[in-house]
Amino acid sequence: MPTVAQCGQHAKTLALQFRLGITTQPALELANLAGQLITLFASATPQQIAQLQQLLTAVLQCQQNRDWSGLADYLEYELQELLAGSLA
Numbered sequence: 211m212p213t214v215a216q217c218g219q220h221a222k223t224l225a226l227q228f229r230l231g232i233t234t235q236p237a238l239e240l241a242n243l244a245g246q247l248i249t250l251f252a253s254a255t256p257q258q259i260a261q262l263q264q265l266l267t268a269v270l271q272c273q274q275n276r277d278w279s280g281l282a283d284y285l286e287y288e289l290q291e292l293l294a295g296s297l298a
Contacts, residue, residue: 212246218293220246225286228278237273244269247289251296258296265289 212220220243227236244266251262265288272281 211249214250214293217243217246217250218290221285221289225282228282228285231278233276233278240269240273254296258292261292261296265292 220239224236224239224243227233247262247266251259254262265284268288269281269284272278272284
């Protein structure tokens with residue numbers, strides 16, 4: 211199972227790729243990251259799980275709209291804050 215730090219770093223790497231206009235491979239890796247995050251949050255509080263759910267919903271919406279900059283922002287900032295506050 212990946213650590214919080216590994217998930218955070220992976221999210222930052224994906225964010226950079228999205229910002230650079232590289233979308234196909236990062237989009238596939240995003241699904242793996244989401245699965246890892248769900249596993250990490252399995253023992254989190256209901257509020258933390260709800261926050262993750264909201265974040266993943268927003269990320270999916272950005273992906274569907276091809277809003278790569280918005281998606282990158284969620285991965286680079288919102289997710290990092292959630293990881294630091296919830297599981298650190």
